[in-house]
Amino acid sequence: MSKMHLKLKVNGKSVETLCEPRELLIHVLRERLNLTGPHIGCETSHCGACTVDMNGMSVKSCTVFAAQVQGAEITTIEGLAGPDGMGVLQTSFREHHGLQCGYCTPGMITRAHRLLQENPNPTEEEVRFGMAGNLCRCTGYQNIVKAILHAASELNASKEAAQ
Numbered sequence: 635m636s637k638m639h640l641k642l643k644v645n646g647k648s649v650e651t652l653c654e655p656r657e658l659l660i661h662v663l664r665e666r667l668n669l670t671g672p673h674i675g676c677e678t679s680h681c682g683a684c685t686v687d688m689n690g691m692s693v694k695s696c697t698v699f700a701a702q703v704q705g706a707e708i709t710t711i712e713g714l715a716g717p718d719g720m721g722v723l724q725t726s727f728r729e730h731h732g733l734q735c736g737y738c739t740p741g742m743i744t745r746a747h748r749l750l751q752e753n754p755n756p757t758e759e760e761v762r763f764g765m766a767g768n769l770c771r772c773t774g775y776q777n778i779v780k781a782i783l784h785a786a787s788e789l790n791a792s793k794e795a796a797q
């Protein structure tokens with residue numbers, strides 16, 4: 635099959651690569667662009683390990699073809715670090731034990747990032763609903779929810795302090 639010249643913006647940088655139109659976005663990111671933060675869990679759109687942000691929406695990158703991302707803006711976990719290293723969500727996951735093996739964590743944090751953009755002050759129920767597409771087989775979810783709620787309050791406090 636002939637290759638396409640794919641141009642997109644990933645984590646704020648313009649990137650180009652050659653790939654087949656039928657390649658999955660998760661494979662383009664991991665194998666062609668060397669961004670191995672997003673993980674492959676099921677490749678059937680169930681687990682959410684491959685979640686990235688595409689044009690301001692969470693997508694499971696194992697369900698998106700390269701042909702669909704021409705010109706898109708993608709953010710992966712690598713793009714969510716803060717200026718001093720880890721971002722607020724990442725720090726909150728660490729402090730609240732929101733991970734064990736860590737396999738689901740890049741997808742969890744990338745999804746949580748979008749959730750807090752959509753709803754900066756969610757209830758516990760809204761967090762659970764908003765994260766329902768991301769599965770974790772280690773933690774039982776309690777600490778993931780606590781970590782996201784704590785990150786929301788930190789982000790809101792810093793916004794207030796800046797006003």
Ligand code: FES
Binds near residue numbers: 674675682695
């Ligand atoms: S690898 Fe994409 S949803 Fe599981």
Ligand code: FES
Binds near residue numbers: 733737738770773
């Ligand atoms: S921390 Fe192991 S799958 Fe979530």
